[in-house]
Amino acid sequence: MSSPQNPPHKGPERLNPPELSPPTGFSHAVVATGSRLVLLAGQTSLDGDGRITGGTLPEQFARALTNLLTALRHAGGTPADLARVTVYTTDVPRYRADARELGRIWRELAGRDYPAMAVIGVARLWDEEALVELDGTAVLP
Structure with missing residues (x-):
């Protein structure tokens, strides 16, 4: 229940100024207010046994994003709480x-x-088979 003392969590505000090129798949700026900052470590397509999975970039991206979102969920967040994500490929x-x-x-x-x-393009990632890595920052209420 929301009240003046406990307003509903609206999540980060996405800002895309009309003077900038229209964003596709990202926001130009994100304003986030909350009480918990979650710093998410870089995630690749490692499975639970520590092996890189997926032979293509999209397959690895899906697993890396799943891993990132799993860490975020365990911190109490949702994808809407993400304020920043960096992709290394x-x-x-x-x-x-x-x-x-x-x-x-x-x-x-x-x-x-x-x-x-x-x-960001990189020469290689920690695991040589990795094609992509994602890290992020989230702000939770």
Whole structure:
């Protein structure tokens, strides 16, 4: 129940100024207020036994995002609480080519409340077989 002392949690406010290029799959700015900051470690497509799964970037992205959201849920959050996500990939051209499929995966797993995001190309990740890694920051009420 909400009251003036305990207002309903609205989640981060997404801002996309009309002067900037229209965002696709991210928000230009996210204003977050809350009482708990959750810093989410980088997640790759590791399974419960510590093995990289998935041979394609979309397969690995889906598992990495699932892992990130699992950590967030255990901290008491939901995808709508994500304020920032950084994607690290070993193949930016492949990431761009797969962008439509990656967007579909994001919407399926995390919905349409996009955080501020960045995609960064890297030479390699900790596990050599990993093609993508995601880390994030969430703000909970």
